[in-house]
Amino acid sequence: MRAITVIPGQQGSVALTDMPEPPDEDGPILVQTQAVGICGTDLEIIGGEYGSAPPGQDRLVIGHESLGRVAEAAPGTGFGAGDLVVGIVRRRDPVPCPACAAGHWDMCMNGQYTERGIKGRHGYASERYRIHPEYLVAVDPVLGILGVLLEPTTVVAKAWDHIEKIGRRAAWAPEKVLITGAGPIGLLAALLATQRGYQTYVLDRVTEGRKPEMVRRLGATYVHSEDLGEAAAEADIVIECTGHLQMLLEAGPQHVRYRIICLTGVSAAGAEANVDPGLLNRNMVLQNSVLFGSVNANRHHYELAAKALAQADSGWLGDLITRQVPLDQWTDAYARQPDDIKTILGFPDASR
Ligand code: BGC
Secondary structure, X not given: OEEEXXXXXXXXXXXXXXXXXXXXXXXXXXXXXXXXXXXXXXHHHHOOOOOEOOOOOOOEEOOOEEEEEEEEEOOOOOOOOOXXXXXXXXXXXXXXXXXXXXXXXXXXXXXXXXXXXXXXXXXXXXXEEEEOHHHEEEOOHHHHHHHHHHXXXXXXXXXXXXXXXXXXXXXXXXOEEEEEOOOHHHHHHHHHHHHOOOEEEEEEOOOOOHXXXXXXXXXXXXXXXXXXXXXXXXXXXXXXXXXXXXHHHOOOHHHHHOOEXXXXXXXXXXXXXXXXXXXXXXXXXXXXXXXXXXXXXXXXXXXXXXXXXXXXXXXXXXXXXXXEEEHHHHHHHOOOOXXXXXXXXXXXXXXX
């Protein structure tokens, strides 16, 4: 079967390759891939900066944002042929650690977890894959192709889940939310903010095009980077979705009202910033602020994300997908274009 693969660590190795059919030990459910979404992590893996192949293999099938249709499911799995499904990315470690043992593999404490399409396990950018039901999530058929947005939505569903858990440490009545970055993660974070009824600001560098319009259609306020200070001073919750924390930290001492700041963007090391650690410390302490990171998602977050997508305006969700590229033209899918929000790679669906 055809699959998009890389030799991890080797830039320029990405290729549409012929790979063996998925082995039975991968699970009793055979899924026909319909589409995979492409994100920054895929581009880092293609750039040789990230990712690892399954033990003993040279190539890694990439793709972790998926949508598929069940082709065959063993009885008792809870799935049947034709079901629209999304595969979970992370697998608990083999030890297992206390977090993984509790199903919180997104919080794996020893780093021995694996991630499909990213770390030590083949991904979903193949015509077919096999999976255990524990790691498969049914998607409302009404969503159709929009189900491919489930995995990125899980990332922000987890961020919101943890913000709310931290928020329960004391009486709290947040009103305003600032999201930095109007890419797919930022826009989905803003969707979940407006679903909660918060006054929401989304910051990005661009001044025109689809991103500001997508923000306004949510009933949120679009803020250009230069106007960050004011929105930042007002926000009770900040979700950072660019990987450029320094932008927030450099916005000045007016950050005193920050209560909970969640970082979701994976950044490169070595960024230089002019930050006063004393001021940061002082603000964090005197305002009881929390700065925390959030990555990946567990099954509970897939369920929360599925609900959020079901409640969202399907026209708005559809406009997040700015390009759909067929498998035969796969190289175009991985070449970023200026107006891209979410690009998806479409697989021929043999079950139809
Ligand atoms: C994925 C997460 C994953 C993270 C780090 C992200 O792009 O959405 O599921 O945990 O990369 O590998």
